[in-house]
Ligand SMILES: Nc1ncnc2c1ncn2[C@@H]1O[C@H](COP(=O)(O)OP(=O)(O)OP(=O)(O)O)[C@@H](O)[C@H]1O
C-alpha cells in the first residue's frame with residue numbers, strides 16, 4: 001500500500017550509464033541530464049577523496065590537474081574501474097534531478113554496459129537504491145539501443161543493432177523482445193582515441209593527450225577515403241626535443257590511425273552475422289543493420305561496414321541519445337519490461 005502511494009508521487013527515471021556519457025530521462029519530461037561520466041576528486045592531506053566536480057565541469061579538468069586533484073572516468077573501458085566514484089556519480093545525478101522536482105522514491109531503469117560482471121551490476125543497483133530509488137531495473141545496452149532506434153523489437157523479426165560507445169561496442173540481434181545473440185567488445189571510441197595518440201606519436205614524434213585525439217577523431221576522422229580531404233592543426237610536445245610545436249593532420253592520416261579498431265568492430269559484426277539463425281538473418285538482409293552510440297557518427301562508417309558485409313547499414317536518427325531514449329521507452333512499458341529485465 002505504502003509503495004503504491006509513493007508511486008503516485010514519484011516520477012520514474014531512466015539512466016543511460018555510459019562509460020563516456022551519462023544521460024538521465026524523467027518520465028513525461030524527456031532527457032534532463034546529458035553529461036560526461038567524469039568525476040574530479042581532491043585528495044586531502046589524510047589521503048581522503050572529496051568530490052570537486054562531476055560531469056562537464058570535471059571533464060574540463062582532464063589532463064589539466066595537479067597532484068592533489070584527479071579527474072577520473074570511473075567506468076573507463078566498459079568496466080567499473082572505481083566502484084566508490086561510480087556510486088558517487090550515480091548518486092550525484094539522481095540527486096541533481098531530485099532537486100529540480102520533488103521526487104518520492106522513483107523507480108529507475110538503468111542501462112548498463114552489456115559486459116558488466118554480476119558484482120558490477122550489483123554495485124550499480126545498490127548505488128541507485130542508496131540514492132533513494134524504490135525499485136531498480138537493469139536493461140542491456142543492445143536492447144535499449146534497438147528500442148531507441150525504433151527497431152521493431154517486439155516483433156518476431158530479426159533486428160541487428162551495433163552500438164559503438166566510448167568503452168564498448170555492443171552488437172545484438174533482437175527478436176520478440178529478447179536478445180537472440182549478442183557480443184560486447186572493449187573496442188570503441190576510447191580505443192580509437194588511443195590509436196590516434198599512438199599514430200601521432202609515431203608519425204610526427206608528437207605527444208598529445210586523449211582529448212586532442214578525440215577532437216581529431218570528431219573533426220577529421222574517417223573510416224573511408226573522402227572526396228575532399230579534411231585537415232586540422234594540433235599542438236603537442238615534441239617527443240625528441242621536448243618543445244611545443246604545431247602540426248597539420250589530415251583525414252588520410254586519420255583513416256590509417258583508426259583502421260585497426262574499426263576492423264575489429266567489422267570482424268565482430270561478421271561473426272554475429274555468421275551465428276545468426278537463418279530465418280532472422282533473412283530479416284536482417286531485408287532491413288539492414290542500425291548503428292547507434294557516438295561511434296556511429298564516425299564519417300563513412302556506415303559505408304565502410306556496408307561495403308564489407310554487403311548489407312544496408314543505417315545510422316540511427318540520434319545515435320548519442322538512442323540508448324537513453326530506448327531506456328526511457330522501456331520505462332513507459334515498465335510492467336512488461338519488469339518481467340524481461342534481469343534482477344541479479
Ligand atoms: N561526431 C563524432 N564522431 C566520432 N565519434 C564521436 C562523435 N561524437 C561522439 N563520438 C564518440 O562517441 C563516444 C561516446 O559515445 P556514447 O555517448 O554513445 O558512449 P557511452 O554510451 O558513454 O559509452 P558505452 O556505451 O561504451 O558505455 C566517445 O568516444 C566520443 O568520442
Ligand SMILES: [Mg+2]
Nearest residue numbers: 018165293323
Ligand atoms: Mg552507451
